[in-house]
Amino acid sequence: MQLSSALAPLANPGTRARGADYARSGAIVHFDPAPTFVYAVVRGGDDYVVRLDLAGRDVRGSCSCPYFADHLELCKHLWAVVLECDRKNLLQLPDTIRPTSVRFLPSNLGEELPDEWAHDDPEFVVPRGSAASTRGGARDAGWRKALADIASRAQATAEDERPSKGRLLYILDPTTAQRTQTIVITVMTQPLKQNGEWGVMRTANTGSTRESMMDDSDRLILGRLHGAASFPGWGWQVNAVFQLKGVTTRDILPLICGTNRCFVDFADVPATQGEDQSSRHVTWDADTPFHARLHISRDPKGTHYIVGVNLERGESSLPLADISVLRPAEGIALAGTRVIALAQTGALAWALQVRDNGPLRIPVGERDALREALLASGAADDADVPDELRTTVVEVDPVPHLTLRAPQPDARALDAEVRFSYAGGPLQPHARTPLVATATPQVVAKRAVETERRAVDRLYSVGAKRTVDHWERRQRVVVSAADVPRVVRTLIDEGWQVEADGRRYRLAGSIPELAVRSGLDWFELRGDATFGGESVALPRLLEAIQKRSSTVLLGDGSYGLLPEDWVRQFAPLALGKTEDDHVRFTRSQVAILDALLASRPAVSWDEKAAAVRERLRAVTTIAPLDPPATFTGTLRKYQREALGWMRFLRDFDFGGCLADDMGLGKTVVVLALLDARRAERERDGLPQQPSLVVVPRSVLFNWQQEAARFAPKLRVLDFSGAGRAEQHSRIAESDVVLSTYGTLRRDAAALADVEFDYVVLDEAQTIKNANTAAAKAARLLRGRHRLALSGTPVENRIADLWSIFEFLNPGLLSGATAFGRSFANDAESDELRLLGQALRPFILRRTKEQVATELPPKVEQTLVCDLERQQRSLYNELRDHYRRTLLGRASNWQRSKLQVLEALLRLRQAACHPGLVDPKRVDVPSAKLDILVPRLLEAIDEGHKALVFSQFTSFLSLLRDRLDEDGVSYEYLDGKTKDREGRVHHFQTDPDCRLFLISLKAGGVGLNLTAADYVFILDPWWNPAAEAQAVDRTHRIGQTKHVFAYRLIAKDTVEERVLELQARKKELADAIITADNSVVRSLKREDLELLLS
Incomplete structure (x- = not known):
């Protein structure tokens, strides 16, 4: 087993x-x-x-x-x-x-x-189940075991009383102790002969020593030795020689001395068992410690100080010559055969030196060095000295000094060391000696241990941490590199002195006074910051801030600690260009400069700079401007204010971003502006100069329609599509050139050769990424004036704004890197509020709520979609097929009413999405989705909710796929939805659910969706009442907002043709959607030709 x-x-x-x-x-x-x-x-x-x-x-x-x-x-x-x-x-x-x-x-x-x-x-115990316990069988096992146990214990007692067969001896060797700087104990065994004499001593193997040679004290001692001491060798000395170090020495030595079998020399060991050994064994005399005391005097010639040391206890004194082993670390010494205790004071280090080398002789001229050594060792209180070495003890508060060191470049944590200075004296480690030097000779300070302890605790409370360096086997105090500025700033404020890499930190003085001075077409910002008497020019301050440094290097080599509020306040000033002793801003940046300095208490502006600043501040009081007489539309007051704002920008040669909510008529305002520019040149007899408007492909036709409707005098050129090369020569004779972002990317060089009056970017968030080809091409365009239209100029991050403004006003926001460093994405940050204030003259934004009094309760608009090539090809193919199959029947086409209705249904589906006709074509682009999705996302970004209606659930399914790809949450309702009330309640109450996709049959009537204020009708129903019912899901009692309704129509499709019929033959149009056979039967050939044209 x-x-x-x-x-x-x-x-x-x-x-x-x-x-x-x-x-x-x-x-x-x-x-x-x-x-x-x-x-x-x-x-x-x-x-x-x-x-x-x-x-x-x-x-x-x-x-x-x-x-x-x-x-x-x-x-x-x-x-x-x-x-x-x-x-x-x-x-x-x-x-x-x-x-x-x-x-x-x-x-x-x-x-x-x-x-x-x-x-x-002697400890033999009869084991469980021994032979004695089993001979009598199971019934008498109990009493037999009891008898066996009694016999066993009696035998053990008798054997305990047998005479010892030997003993253990403990030899304390002074020579080895001095050589190894430890207390060395050698364990020996010595048998007892029958004649009472002791036998030959042998080195013990304490791992297998006979029990008959040990008593209880030996067992305890050997257990402690094995548990706490070390043994230096193997072979015949295994477990025989032990080195005692540290506090365990004071624990084990009294036990060893207490055996009366500890000796310093083998000759002291008695030869017989009865021989008296009391005068020769080592004794423990350490209950009351001896104190080491220095005695310093001049030699007879007066040239040297003589330093001697005695050990004193009360009235008794012990010369160092009597000490054979001196262990300051353990606080013990061996004097003859006595182990004595030593008070652990700084004088013990002197005692060890004097004991080993004799009295010290120090030249009288080095008294300062002697005095410093007495203080450094902590022995000044334990010394008798001549008058010239005596010191006056004072009590003062120490000044904490923190030193930071990086163990290697780019270290994540810096080593921290705390020391203390008393009355200007040298730096002292924490709580090492009772007295410390001051700046005044012969004046020492009593160490304020409690004050130092509180200072060290304070360091930990502000962020320092203890850690263990396992490689170097030492404990470290560290401060995270990220926490250094905060820790240093806090401690200096509390009176600490802090240095790093040998350089001292200085706190900043008062906020710098700044001055703005004018140049030819620029402005200079000047100012100095002070740090403890050292000054730093503004450019160097900004350089440190741009590097995200919390300090600036001062002229005297110290570090100036930048206040946190300075970093926030001055960082945006890096948008200017730093020169030797000032920061230069362009004329277009004066608004930014004004905003950045608005909160500064002491800024002086010279006369020219102040005049420009005041004119810019007048942007809030700009008067509305009427459109020209040739403009056929009517502008609301907020739109006429936008025209006045555009005139203001033109006067300053600034570009601007019109960022009104979707549906507030940004397109119409720009057309009024361009029509006014045409009229002004015509009135003043100036040659025509074209303006360029770059738009997404999906809204190009809307711009054409709106221009024809509201500004018919404008000569509009469509510079897009395959035939645009032939159109290039007509650019100069046009008032407005319409192009797309795709065309801009491909024809950037050709368009950059033309100098336009205005360059306008619609949906300007298209160039939010400054590194895209579209953004780069837009910046190459030449225009006397620039405008951007976007309801969401900042879609995801503040960097989006930089790209748009680099197009509008190059250099206004400095380089992209400087801009990114200067402004955070946090909407609540002070920097972003400053940015908003600085850009106020350049951005005009009004929400629906702000202009609500000028809007009708419901605004309806038709969005015309121009089919892309693939979708157009499919539609035309399908249309031609039905023209051949239906119109080719000269006389009997009227009998094919089902084929007619099928043809109209398929053509309507093809106008919405090719995938509705052929599932294999779900990946073909849809003009309606391309114009719808950006508007949905814009409405969401502006905080609105929207309804989307379609009579084709398959079309809504394709829209859902697009929304899922963009990570947009929505609700959905069709005829198969069971929990209608739950879906409606979720949309109405959840602020994060901003879209509701609804099929016509399921949600055209009976729903209350007043949380929405935008409605999109994807496919026309050609029944005004049906469309009105859909819009009325949100425009009803309980609605507190204005409602915007958009109807999407595909250009040059059956949808447009039915709208024409709707105006001429309402009954026929209703029949097409309701499948009224009687009306279809009366359909004339020319009507069908119109629908299939």
């Missing part, structure tokens, strides 16, 4: 698990087996000696670890050896032994002759 099976119930699970880990990891570094015992060394926190012995049913074991010494039970080291024995099939128990009868007995460091245990072991 293996040992582990028998002993497992006697060891706790944690011990077994850790022991198994030791066995697997190779921690058993020495393994010496014998037939009935095993000797091993297991390496853990130290090297521990383990012994296992097998005696019948009993397993005896010992280990030199502290756990075994304290608990006398199986430890992890013993269990590792048990498993190793099993692995090597050693110390096997007979299978006839029941596992429950096996006992583990601690052997108290074992014996030298394990085969004699059955006869001589």
Whole structure:
């Protein structure tokens, strides 16, 4: 039977698990087996000696670890050896032994002759289930076991009273102690002869020393030695020589001295058992410590100070010459055969020096060095000195000094060291000596230990942390590099002095005074910041801020610590161009400069700069401007204000962004502006100069329609599509050139050759990414004036704004990198509020709520979509097919009413999306989705809710796919939806759900959706009442907002033709949508030709 099976119930699970880990990891570094015992060394926190012995049913074991010494039970080291024995099939128990009868007995460091245990072991215990306990059978097992236990205990008592067979001796060797700078104890064994004389002393092997040579004190001492001391060798000295270090020395030595068997020399050991040894063994005399005291005097010639040291206790004094072992670290010394205690003061270091080298001789001229050494060692209080070395002790508050050092470049944490200066004296480590030097000779300060402790605690409270450097095996105090500015600023405010890399930190003085001066077409900003008497020009300050540094290097080599509010306030000033001693801003940047300096208490503007600033501030009082007489539309007041604002920008040669809410008529305002420019040139007899309007392809036709409707005098050129090369020569004779972003990318060079009056970008968020080809091409365009139209100029991040404004006013927001550094994306940041204020003259934005009084309750608009090439090709193919099949029947086409209705249905579907006709074409672009989705996203970005209606659920399904790709949440309702009320409630109450897709049949009537204020009708129903019902889902009682309704119509399709019929033959148009056979039967050939044209 293996040992582990028998002993497992006697060891706790944690011990077994850790022991198994030791066995697997190779921690058993020495393994010496014998037939009935095993000797091993297991390496853990130290090297521990383990012994296992097998005696019948009993397993005896010992280990030199502290756990075994304290608990006398199986430890992890013993269990590792048990498993190793099993692995090597050693110390096997007979299978006839029941596992429950096996006992583990601690052997108290074992014996030298394990085969004699059955006869001589005083702790022999009859094991469970022994032969004596089983001879009488089960019925009398109890009383037989009791008798056996009584006999066993009686035998053990008798053996305890046997005469000792020997003893252990402890030799304290002064020579080795001095050489190794430790207390060295050698354990010896000495047998007792029958004639009463002691035998030959031998070096003990404390891992297997006979119990008959030990008493209880020896067992305790050896347990402590194995648990707390180290032994320096193997071979015959294993576990015989121990080095005592540190506090454990004061714990173990009294026990050893208490045995009266500790000697400093082998000759002191008595030869016979009865010989008196009281005068020769080492005694413990350390209850009251001796104090080391320095005696400093001049030599007879007066040229040197003589430093001597005595050990004093009360009235008694002990010369250093009597000390053979001096251990300041442990606070003990050996004087003859006495171990004495030493008060651990700074004077012990002097005592050790004097004991080893004799009295010190120090030249009188080096008295300052001597005085400093006395203070540094903490011995000044324990010294008798001449008058010239005496000092006056004062009590002052220390000044904390923090030194930061980076262990390597780009370190994430800096090492922190705290020292203290008293009355201007040199820096001192924390709480090392009771007295410290000051700046005044012979004046020392009493160390304020509690004040220093609070300072150190304060350092930890503001962010410093303790960490362990396992590589260098030392504890470090560190400050995270990211926390350094805050920590330094906090501590300096509290009176600390802080330095890094040998450079001191200085706090900033008052906020710099700034001055704005005018140049030819620029403005200069000047100012200086002060840090403790050192000044720094504004450009260097901004340079540090741009590098995201919290400090600026000063002229004297110290660091100026930038206040956090300075970083926020001055960072946007980096939009200017730094010169030697000032920052230069362009004329277009004066508004930004004014906004950035508005909150500054002391800024001076020269006369010219102040005049420009005042004119810009007048932007809030710009008067509305009427459109020219040739403009056929009517502008509302907010639109006429936009015209006045555009005139204001033109006067300053500024570009601007009209960012009104969707549906407020930005297109119409721009057409009124361009018509006014045409009229002005015509009135003044100036040659025509074209303006360029770049739009998304999906709205090109709308611009054409709106221009024809509201500004018929404008000569509009469509510069897009395949035939535009032939149109290039007509650009100069046109008033307005309409083009697309795709054309701009492809024809950037050709368009850049033309100097336009206005360059207008519709849906200007298209160029939000400054690195796209469209954005780069837009910046190449030449125009005297520039405008951008966008309801959402900032879609995702503040960088979107830079690209648009680099087109409008190049250089206004400096370079993209400087802009990104200067402004954060946080909508609540001070920088972003400053940016909004600075750009106020250049951005005009009105929401529906702001102009609500000027709007009708419901605004309806038709959006005409121009089919792209693939969709147009499919539609034309389908149209031609039905023209051949229907109109080719000269006389009987009227009888094919089902074919007519099918043709009209298919053509309507093809006008919406090719995928509705042919599922294989779901990836073909749809003009309606291309114009719808951007408007939906714009409405969402502006905080609105929208309804989208279609009579084709398959079309809504395709729209859902597009919205899912863009990550837009929505609600959906068709005839199969069960929880109609839940869907409606979710849309009405959830602010994050901003779209509701609804099929005509399911939601055309009966729903209350007043949370929405935008309605999009994807496919015309040609029934005004039906469309009105859909719009009335939101435009009804309870609606507090103005409603915008958009109807999407595909150009040159059956949708346009039905609108024409609707105006001429309402009954016929209704029939087409309601499938009224009687009306279709009356359809004339020319009507069908119109529908299929």
